[in-house]
Amino acid sequence: MLAACPDTLASLRDRVLGHLGYYCRGRRSELARFRIASVEDVGPGLLVVRKWTSKNDKNDQGREYEIDDPDAVADIQRWIGELNKRGQGDPRMPLLRRVNKGEDLDPVSRVPADLGRLGYSAGEIKEITGDWSSTEQVEKYRRMGRRRAGKPADERRSKVISELRELRTEVQPVA
Template identity: 35%
Template sequence: MTHWYIWYHYRNQMDHLSATNRVATSNALTWREAIDRLEGAYSEHTLRSYRADFTIFDSWCIANNLCSLPASPSTLAAFIAAQAPELAANTLRRRLAGIRKVHRLFHLQNPADDEEVLIAMRRALRSKKRRPRQALGLTKELRDQLVAASGDDLAGLRDRALIMVGYDTMCRRSELAALRVEDLTPLDDGSMLALIRRAKNDPFGDGRDGFVSAAAAEALKTWLEAANISEGWLFRRVNPGWAGLDALHPHSIGRILKQRAVAAGLPAEIVSRLSGHSMRVGAAQDMVANGADILPIMRSGGWKSINVVARYVQSVELAKLASWRQ
């Protein structure tokens, strides 16, 4: 009886693990199709995140003989605990959002709402430092150094225009890369308006106007004439002697800033902190230093959250307060 009892429970356990693996394998064919149905309703970046994050969760479940769809609260809590030491808080939140979305697509009970998961997430987040690393603000002084370090060849003309337009419009790197000639409206004083058609916090494309100063507009015209661009993407990859047809990739904007900072002879610690967000941050900091209030800054940069802007300009506000005390 003892041997039969052991054999019976062993077979039951093996059948359960086999069934779990079959479910996971079947779900691998269906959850991707479910995410595909979201095409057009969400940005490509969001859909890539959903696919990547649920793939990681699904693979972890298979490796641990657990079911990913539907996932139990204990499974999701264990996944969070396993991922927490390696991931930043925002990445952990994004993973959870992807898992939650896939469950909703199948009208399944959402394990992320269970108290066990909420406690696991809270425990993981308490182990993290909440203060994010902020990009160095490309203030006017730094901007002018990078502009001066941009030569008169085709790449230099592009980079000069990109830095000046990025600073003026306070565009995110993706918004800057998406600008087109057709989005520009010349004004009588030599300046321009640039239509920023869509942003990550503007999913339905209401758009906003970015101001381009006369100096930046002149640099932009010089680049467009030299590159023989009369329509389509404003900023493009430069090949030896000619400009390509495709838009500059958003990730390359940070690299361009770093390259021009190196050419300007700036210290390595400054170069390392520059990113595609630096022009946006620096312009906001300069506006505060010149007495602008938060709300006009938010309108200029297309921010919806006052907390984000406040974090960007905090160091400038503290410096102003210190000067008033002296």
């Protein structure tokens, strides 16, 4: 099935998807969560892929899968090379990306929220992703990611509110 894929960027991505699904026993949602950093080249002809999200994982260590199939290793390395060539090779970026009809990578919409949840600023997110013209939109996704993680969207605002609360308790009206 993988050998029947034509030599296009979308087909390369599809072959990588097939290899990862097979060797990592990945569900669709797990494959979508892979980041470039999930793949580690540990030696000639050997990759280690770490899968962090699974309903069977009970800790933060995740699971490691070794891939030593020469065709799979070559396809995955070539795909990561293509991402790097297009300026989309930051380790925090998604590994599997949509390829449009023009053989270009589509912008990543969830990454700003994910990076915002991890504490990156809008400027840092814009620099990492490289495909946002509006800082306002990046900031919107960053705040959304922070809220989903149960963190305040604006740390400075939260700090000021906390200081005001402390000040209010210190200065009690005299009765």
